[in-house]
Amino acid sequence: MTTAEKTYDVIVIGGGAVGENVADITVRGGLRTVVVEAELVGGECSYWACMPSKALLRGTEALSEARAVSGAAAAVTGEQDVAATLARRDSFTSSWRDDGQVDWLRRAGIDLVRGRGRLSAPRRVVVTPPDGTTEVTLVARHAVAICTGSQAAVPTIEGLADVRPWTSREATSAQAAPGRLLIIGGGYVACEMATAWHALGSTVTMLVRSDRLLPGLEPAAGEAVADSLRKSGVDIRLCADVRSARREDGEVVLGTSDGDLRGDEVLVATGRAARTEDLGLDVVGMERSGYLDVDEDLRVTGVDGCWLYAVGDVNGRRLLTHMGKYQARQAGSAIVARARGQAVDLTDWSPHVATADRFATPSVVFTDPQVASVGMTAAQAADAGRAHRVVEYPIGQVGGARLFADDYTGTAIAVVDTEREVLLGMTFIGPAVAELLQAATIAVVGEVPIRRLWHAVPAYPTISEIWLRLLESYRG
Amino acid sequence: MTTAEKTYDVIVIGGGAVGENVADITVRGGLRTVVVEAELVGGECSYWACMPSKALLRGTEALSEARAVSGAAAAVTGEQDVAATLARRDSFTSSWRDDGQVDWLRRAGIDLVRGRGRLSAPRRVVVTPPDGTTEVTLVARHAVAICTGSQAAVPTIEGLADVRPWTSREATSAQAAPGRLLIIGGGYVACEMATAWHALGSTVTMLVRSDRLLPGLEPAAGEAVADSLRKSGVDIRLCADVRSARREDGEVVLGTSDGDLRGDEVLVATGRAARTEDLGLDVVGMERSGYLDVDEDLRVTGVDGCWLYAVGDVNGRRLLTHMGKYQARQAGSAIVARARGQAVDLTDWSPHVATADRFATPSVVFTDPQVASVGMTAAQAADAGRAHRVVEYPIGQVGGARLFADDYTGTAIAVVDTEREVLLGMTFIGPAVAELLQAATIAVVGEVPIRRLWHAVPAYPTISEIWLRLLESYRG
Known part of the structure; x- marks a missing residue:
């Protein structure tokens, strides 16, 4: 079997949201980039995770919110149309077709090779197409980024x-x-x-x-x-x-x-497991499977030369689409900088490292109530030996929350660093708190002093007034 | 007519949200404080502005959001119950009774004198009770705060x-x-x-x-x-x-x-007009009526001695409840500091001055779409001669917005200071953007560098992902 060979600046193995974002950054940085994908371009998030799950949940949430307002509740006399909800979900997954994503790659100037990618030597990736046709060998001048993500781990229960x-x-x-x-x-x-x-x-x-x-x-x-x-x-x-x-x-x-x-x-x-089987990692001397350890700029730890990156779920740092995309931006910038012979800045919060992985990872659980959190929990602050104080406040006592829903029930939990007087973490629990989170994320990432946060006045009457209540509680 | 006389540390004229907050701070600071109110304790916001208007609007908003999600829309087959909505509004205004607020004053240790307050001499306020009974003269050892607010201005149109x-x-x-x-x-x-x-x-x-x-x-x-x-x-x-x-x-x-x-x-x-008639301002040499000019710590400009403050709408700076309450916290802190013989810090963002009035005033218009804005508009940045760039992005292209509502239509407009590389202002236009605002307010107030904001990752899929789109657009 003859093997075609093609040289790129960057090879991205895995065309989910993370791989797409690495490729987007490297192509914008002038690097010829190819994405290797064996399933649907767009990945887990687009077809089997974030998008469809939230599409399944949104109708229920909207109705629950309307039912919680007397006056409006009277209008909600029917039931959710399950078929219409499933159809809406299907539209968000493009009915599991990736034409739109493939088109996006093409317009972005990113090449696509369909098939499973496997390292055959440093900087070399052999792709086996799904239909068993001729293998392709790709050679990377600058970098190979493994963005193969994770999959559900099925526990070893009999049967x-x-x-x-x-x-x-x-x-x-x-x-x-x-x-x-x-x-x-x-x-x-x-x-x-x-x-x-x-x-x-x-x-x-x-x-x-x-x-x-x-x-x-x-x-x-x-x-x-x-x-x-x-x-x-x-x-x-x-x-x-x-x-x-x-x-x-x-x-x-x-x-x-x-x-x-x-x-x-x-x-x-x-739980989840890294998708690292049959990636040819033995080529770089790695025997074990599992999550790939990475350095601060997402390079696989212990690999000679600055060419192998592992970005997104596959490195096990933060198994969240938005954090994978964030890592992709940081790793992509590091790849571009190295390709240009520029220095890569490995200090915290530089454009090349994924500092937020450690200090400011936001997540939202779209249940009812929703749970939106960022940074450290009280337990994590204690484990890390940080001088801290925990401030809790019932969100339902805020005017904006009472207007939002009759009998609004929720809690905000702030973890404050008492030495530096900055926010270490925040958790909001309650209906519709998802959009409250970005404020906390900016406060944590920006290390905005509590003293300054007093000037960030929440508009009245919004649920965001919880910020004022938390500051007042912290002041005591 | 004999006049009773009573001495306090602080006299607050006007028992709306602003006066209540000044009193709360001064009482917590150990100062004996009295509030003078001629109408309902709680003021305009509680009975005739923010609370009832948002209560009237919320049901409509909740139904509009449910109707915008196919699947959920099928359940909204009836009409809003107008009587129930009006009853809900009544409950938010406590049916225009102020017992709850009066009780709050009592529990906070704040005295209340009902009637119209008028300066009779520096630091002296004569109160005329509504029932025409004996006037009371109040004497302030430390401060008098005018918190009488504003009222609708009726234009001079014939008839x-x-x-x-x-x-x-x-x-x-x-x-x-x-x-x-x-x-x-x-x-x-x-x-x-x-x-x-x-x-x-x-x-x-x-x-x-x-x-x-x-x-x-x-x-x-x-x-x-x-x-x-x-x-x-x-x-x-x-x-x-x-x-x-x-x-x-x-x-x-x-x-x-x-x-x-x-x-x-x-x-x-x-429009609005300051409520300054019959306040006895001639006592401090002020002839004209209208908004009261104030210094950075909310003292009435040009009055001898550090005792006369004008806080909230009555100073015309920012006619918004939350900004009046913010001014109340700052002025209250300045009053307490001066009473203790401590220095008042008049630099920007100190606890004693209302810096956000100038740089970071948030406001939300609860229409459909909502309009949530903070800081400078593009026109204001241009007028101020600030080097800036305006970045716009259609919110409806963000995954979280598409999940929120079918055909979500909205716009985010960021105004960036291109010299300091910080956010000067932000406007969100679209359904349910009210709670997106606090993030922008914290970014503006915290002067968080754009470079750092890249690390404030929005959770996926929320509408807040607009932040990422704006950053990408700014980078170009």
């Missing part, structure tokens, strides 16, 4: 793999609500999909190994989401032990410490 | 005063939607009340002297609100000249350059 469980992919792309949906897991995928499918008609049972939902976030977040899910009728079993799985007459049967549980589908949402 | 026009007070407290509502004015009160009463059943005609709505804001704001109001059926007449007004058989008849216009009520929303 589980054989019952064809849903992962986040099936949960976000299903064409009908299962009658009974079992969910193994209690993280954000589990919580969001429980919210979505319950609202669209499924009877949902969550089996959570931990003693709370949303571990890693402020404990109040998981408690609020659990309360709300339970009130809506979702059965949540904490500290649950799933021992086996089987299909019987189409039904899924999970063997648990509490006995058998039956459902129509089971969603496994217990 | 207008005699037709008992609505002002913002009647427009926010009316117990039924008038069949035909004429509105004179095109500012935020006019636009919000047109939006509210149109949605609650009135046929609305706006007569606007200017050639656009919302003067003072980015021109795109007024255009977007005008387009939307017109589409919904509001008749907007720009460059309108109202010459006379009369009542005929209960109808209001306005004589305009286009002929007579008939309605059931007419709302005058053409």
